[in-house]
Amino acid sequence: MADLRESEFRSALKQDTAHPAAQMHYEAMAALPPPRLLPSGDCAITVEFARTIDDAANQRVLALDRTLAETPVDGVTETVPTYRSLLVHYNPLRIGFDALGEKLIALAQHPSARSETRRHWRIPVSYGGEHGIDLEDVARTLKTTPDDIVARHVAGHYRVAMIGFSPGWSYLSGLDKSLTMPRRQNPRLMTPAGTISIGGIQTGIQCVAAPSGWHLLGRTPVRTYQLHRDPIFLLQPGDRVAFFAIDARTFAEQDRAAEAGEIVAELVSE
Amino acid sequence: MSRLVVTSIGPASSVQDGGRHGAQRFGLTTSGSMDRLALAAANTLLGNAPFAAAIEISPFGAAFTARDGAVRVALAGASRSVDIAGRAVAIDSSMTIADGETLSLGFARRGAFSYLAIEGGIAGEEMFGSLSVNARAGLGSPYPRPLQAGDELETRTAGGGSEWRIELPPVPSGPIRVVLGPQDDEFSDDAKALFLDSDWKVSSTSDRMGYRLEGPAIKHLHGHNIVSDGTVDGSIQVPGNGAPIVLMPDRGTTGGYPKIATVITADLGRLAQTQPGTAFRFRAVSMAEAHGEARKFAELLRSLPDRLRPIDKIELNIDALHGVNVAGSAVSAIDIGTWHADTDLLTPD
DSSP, X not given: OHHHHSHHHHHHHTTGGGSOOSSOOXXXXXXXXXXXXXEOTTSEEEEESOSSOOHHHHHHHHHXXXXXXXXXXXXXXXXXXXXXXXXXXXXXXXXXXXXHHHHHHHHHHSOOSSOOOOOEEEEEEEESGGGOTTHHHHHHHTTSOHHHHHHHHHTOOEEEEEEOSSTTOEEEEOOOGGGOXXXXXXXXXXXXXXXXXXXXXXXXXXXXXXXXXXXXXXXXXXXXXXXTSSSSBOOOTTOEEEEEEOOHHHHHHHHHHHHTTOOOSEXXXX | OEEEEEEEEOTTOEEEOSOOOSOGGGTOOOOOOSOHHHHHHHHHTTTOOTTOOEEEEOSSOEEEEEESSOEEEEEEEEEOOEEETTEEOOSXXXXXXXXXXXXXXXXXXXXXXXXXXXXXXXXXXXXXXXXXXXXXXXXXXXOSSOOOTTOEEEEOOOOOOOOEEEOOOOOOOSOEEEEEOSSGGGSOHHHHHHHHHSOXXXXXXXXXXXXEEESSOOXXXXXXXXXXXXXXXXXXXXXXXSOOEEEOTTOOSEESSOEEEEEOHHHHHHHHTOXXXXXXXXXXXXXXXXXXXXXXXXXXXXXXXXXXXXXXXXXXXXXXXXXXXXXXHHHHHTOHHHHHHHHTOSSOO
């Protein structure tokens, strides 16, 4: 295990930011530095491609995830893609750390040729007012108007980088850099389901009521997680997302429709 | 059918099983029992599958009344006073609650969680292959929330078979073993030494999401924010105030604090059963040692049916029971064949 964690992978890290950020050519991945293998206890390995938020690293994470789905490794029980690493749960009675680590490194260097999801969603958001209680504060902090903040937020082309923490909580990359805001000093103990918020260089769609230290811009009637609906989880990592503004009355109508099981979000392309 | 009625129950007691696996990629955590060995022991006493759903009872007391017939149950986990209609009964054993009688559990004296398994399991609708309660996600059956007084569980009517006890090995008293990482390089050698060489206590603000630890502040090398990555049961994350939190089965599936170490699978239940105020230490082990312990733990789970002993006054011959149709479920409890398939898996596929 020690061998796999030593300097070669450590030094490789420094090159993370040098990756081409645009279209990833999968054939070129074999030339990229291998990921680091970090033990997460005795039943999981964190396969780390970067330490920072980096779309190229995230695409490598999702590529390894797809590869493992297409070429199952005996003993792997579940995979969890995140921004910069793939958490691989395994059964140590079936495969050891070193053997699994070697396989993961090899698969990361020769990932699936299948490209990532081409799904593109348009998601309605009621911005400001009771639905986005931080919109005015954000505008004041960034020395502009609430309308301008909304215009910049709906202009973005976003990508689901990961889904985590609580069910359906979708972390999106692609936020306009001018909307970068430090997280709130005092996180709110509870923020409502459907909250659309920004934090750091990220924006996100929160599905169930949860604590949050991000800034609340609006709410969507879309449920990214809803029991007894097909599909239960709407979004997948890699999906493209755009937002469009709706008024509070439309929100109320769509919220009722969504509660009844309608998807409400528009699937632009598959 | 009989009913088991919750007569009284403390907070944070809920139906839990082996957990909900496969949807962590959508942010849905596993939930599941805090102490897998105790859950499996309680189920084994009744011939249930080892990780079938049972009632996880928090350190507070609880009482259950049988209605419309007798209900056969088994109890394992924390030690506490237990009686049925005033007659004391032992933990780590099966017992039958006669129609109208009440099983009463006192506060946990040692340990924190008890598992009350019900013969034939708990009737409910599985979501993602599990009945475990995850209130935040609206999941769990028959109630998607912690149990409350007045709740009722439909159960099989007890057949009147003999009762069993289970001989478990003594709980080890040594340090809680961890594998360093995944972000141990976010901490200096001094900080890691402080983590490993200090006494820790579980804070009373702990819950099924995480156990907050009281002890010295563990400082980070580069600040306390990392880009969120995946968590597991036993991840020890260190937030800005330097007080470690051990993540438990209701954890967020991802987290943005550096994780200094991870509790090994074999010691998770022991940590979960540690009461607030009790001092303990961590010890770092190699991956080889951790996997050796994981194999021993799996072997212990697999051995549970062999650890059953009849508690009738006459010493029964277990082999003889195979030929006699005394409570079909008791016979299945010692059907080794069905066991090896089930308990091979530490983490369900």
